[in-house]
Amino acid sequence: MIKNWKKNTVYISIMQLTLLIVNFFLITIISRVYGAEIYGEYASSKSLSVLIGTATVMSIALVVTKMFAQNNPNSKELFQNAYLLIIRNLLLALVILVPITSLFNRNLTMTALFLLGFVFNEMIHVALAYYQAKSDFVTSSKQIFLRTIIYGVGASVIVLRGFSVYYIIIFQVLTLITFFVVAHVSIPKKDKYFIYGSKKQVKDEIQGYGKKMVLTTFSSALVSELDIVLLGLFYTGPVLGVLAWSRRILEIIFQLLAASLDILFPELAKAQSNKDVSDVRSKLGKVFLLSFSIPILFFIFRGFVGDIFTSLLGAEFVDVSNYTSWIMFALPVMLWSRINIIFSRALNFEIRLTKSVLLGSCTSLAIYYLMHYIGFNPAIFSIVISQILISILTNYSFKRSHE
Numbered sequence: 001m002i003k004n005w006k007k008n009t010v011y012i013s014i015m016q017l018t019l020l021i022v023n024f025f026l027i028t029i030i031s032r033v034y035g036a037e038i039y040g041e042y043a044s045s046k047s048l049s050v051l052i053g054t055a056t057v058m059s060i061a062l063v064v065t066k067m068f069a070q071n072n073p074n075s076k077e078l079f080q081n082a083y084l085l086i087i088r089n090l091l092l093a094l095v096i097l098v099p100i101t102s103l104f105n106r107n108l109t110m111t112a113l114f115l116l117g118f119v120f121n122e123m124i125h126v127a128l129a130y131y132q133a134k135s136d137f138v139t140s141s142k143q144i145f146l147r148t149i150i151y152g153v154g155a156s157v158i159v160l161r162g163f164s165v166y167y168i169i170i171f172q173v174l175t176l177i178t179f180f181v182v183a184h185v186s187i188p189k190k191d192k193y194f195i196y197g198s199k200k201q202v203k204d205e206i207q208g209y210g211k212k213m214v215l216t217t218f219s220s221a222l223v224s225e226l227d228i229v230l231l232g233l234f235y236t237g238p239v240l241g242v243l244a245w246s247r248r249i250l251e252i253i254f255q256l257l258a259a260s261l262d263i264l265f266p267e268l269a270k271a272q273s274n275k276d277v278s279d280v281r282s283k284l285g286k287v288f289l290l291s292f293s294i295p296i297l298f299f300i301f302r303g304f305v306g307d308i309f310t311s312l313l314g315a316e317f318v319d320v321s322n323y324t325s326w327i328m329f330a331l332p333v334m335l336w337s338r339i340n341i342i343f344s345r346a347l348n349f350e351i352r353l354t355k356s357v358l359l360g361s362c363t364s365l366a367i368y369y370l371m372h373y374i375g376f377n378p379a380i381f382s383i384v385i386s387q388i389l390i391s392i393l394t395n396y397s398f399k400r401s402h403e
Helices: 002-034 036-057 060-069 075-103 108-132 137-160 165-185 200-234 237-270 274-290 293-300 302-313 320-346 350-374 378-402
Strands: none
Touching: 002 036, 002 137, 002 165, 002 237, 002 302, 036 075, 036 108, 036 200, 036 237, 060 075, 060 108, 060 200, 075 108, 075 200, 108 137, 108 165, 137 165, 200 237, 200 320, 200 350, 200 378, 237 320, 237 378, 274 320, 293 302, 293 320, 302 320, 320 350, 320 378, 350 378
């Protein structure tokens, strides 16, 4: 078991590092070649598609992993029904995409393409759930690693050859579709089958679990993506691109730190009393305080970092470092929100937690309008204040649920 754990950890780490490097490299060359205006639309449309996509796929890959690991009696029908549910939800999402993109002033074609990519990525993970349920993260990591390299190389060629940014997204969708086929075909035939008129209870069971699990997943997506979506309501052109880049830097650092919070689950699973849970939260309080060192250091070295980003991205992005040096102070409260979300999921407080995040998200829209009206560094204050508000609400929600 220890050997497998070590091997899984190594492959997962390599895969995640590759994803981070390739994605950072691509948004860098996209920004430099196409400019701040196109990157702004690219980033904002992608963030909107992530929110819609998260609700669309309902965390079904996690559901299938859980059900397959539990040796569900209908395990051979899980894949078929999971795919059908996701496709059905995708068709519904595409119908409502027109009014949503109009409401948020986003590019319909770009958002629709990103949504397709998001959905097929989830279907890949549904297929890979077969291996992950058996604690085999090596196979899934190898497939994701290979997919990332192919996409990174292909997309780079498209950018450097001067093709439209749409071709990058189309190439990504085609790559994801191809690897979905690869992932599904790799499942042994004896452990899957497609039949007409499969049991309705299988689909209902998947959907039931998905409706509950998607609550905290969607809450996490709101914490990560809402700001860029709301920025797109108030800003256009190069300014949106610069602000989106600043917020994306915060998100990259946040995801790097938040990934380590997954170790909370085994600790919480062992918690037998309120005191055990309080002890874990007390330890994490120290992590929260320590995380303030990151924005402080970034603020101190913002001039040096600014020179690096200007060299990488071009003169249009000269203000990225300055904006980021202030926006980065939202990092500690974002981490605390993530901690509250993980605790609520582990201890079955998802519904109240999601209500709090949705309330915070709606209030964030009001904050953006207010800050925009005041006009003093509106984007910076909007991001930081909205994240503080969501953190306070998630903390209050957890305390009320855990009392």
